[in-house]
Amino acid sequence: MSKLQSYEREAFETVERAPEAQAKGFATVRRAHESEMAEDYVELIAELIELRGEARPVEIAERLGVKSPTVTKNISRLKAAGLVRRERYRAIFLTDAGRELAEACRRRHRVVVAFLLSLGIDEETAERDAEGIEHHVSTTTLEAFEHALQKFQSSK
Amino acid sequence: MSKLQSYEREAFETVERAPEAQAKGFATVRRAHESEMAEDYVELIAELIELRGEARPVEIAERLGVKSPTVTKNISRLKAAGLVRRERYRAIFLTDAGRELAEACRRRHRVVVAFLLSLGIDEETAERDAEGIEHHVSTTTLEAFEHALQKFQSSK
């Protein structure tokens, strides 16, 4: 406990950060939010295709916890963004770009979950937190997670 | 590398998660987004008060990387939420509730940054990623971070 206290104490005096650096950080977060919807959808669509052979709006709505008109609208946005292929009233499929994005997201998701689990966090919490955290993990941090994971696994 | 590959491989077969659990996860993320603005503002306001004795909209705008009308509007929201005290054209101060929230956020922020640093991540990346990650870290995960940090520091 004392170690913990000490690092908290050290960090307690507010350090002046460069305002532009801080602003850039917040801008990054805002940008991440814009792509979150797309990432969550393609990730889920890929999952459903693997599980069922196709992704149906009704199931996307159920898993995302939203109503079907929301799905319809967001799928049009994904289509406009070139991430999905789809005809009215039909199941949804990924384009090459969509599949690529989905793969990257799923990989990142798995790494984040595995990393949290390696810290001793229970599965449900790990999944829940990963859902939010994954969109804000830079390549650098993802690599650090992988590295820590590797060390953790070889020490078992 | 092989250890890494292996855990990725294992996780590769898509496991069927309970749809409701998944939906609950996404709902949690959406809820976190709603409080993010408030958290970022009170955290920054507390920082500025400590640094300057008061928090001015112009500096909040600069640090957040947004324009001043945005700050005006959001500050009214915080006032309506009972987090800040403030008169027109004057500096912004925190209410007790605001101060409490700010303290919790700053503590969480410090833990996340320290944790990322302990993984060997550079300061700039740690700060940038923490900004996004912190809002999605549950109490459980925060404790796990603290615990890992403690172990890391005592092993140095």
Add this chain to the structure above:
DNA sequence: GCTAAAACTTAGACTCGTCTAACTTAGGTA
């Protein structure tokens, strides 16, 4: 103590992601 510049607010527009209500289409079954 006036006045110009800086800080702040108001008004109004836009996008995103959500919703409900009402409509259309597709598909299985009688």
Add this chain to the structure above:
DNA sequence: TACCTAAGTTAGACGAGTCTAAGTTTTAGC
């Protein structure tokens, strides 16, 4: 084959958070 039900879409509203343009207030320098 015709129809009922489930799935999907359309229309329209709403709040959050951003912006620009144009106004008002405060403050600092002369």
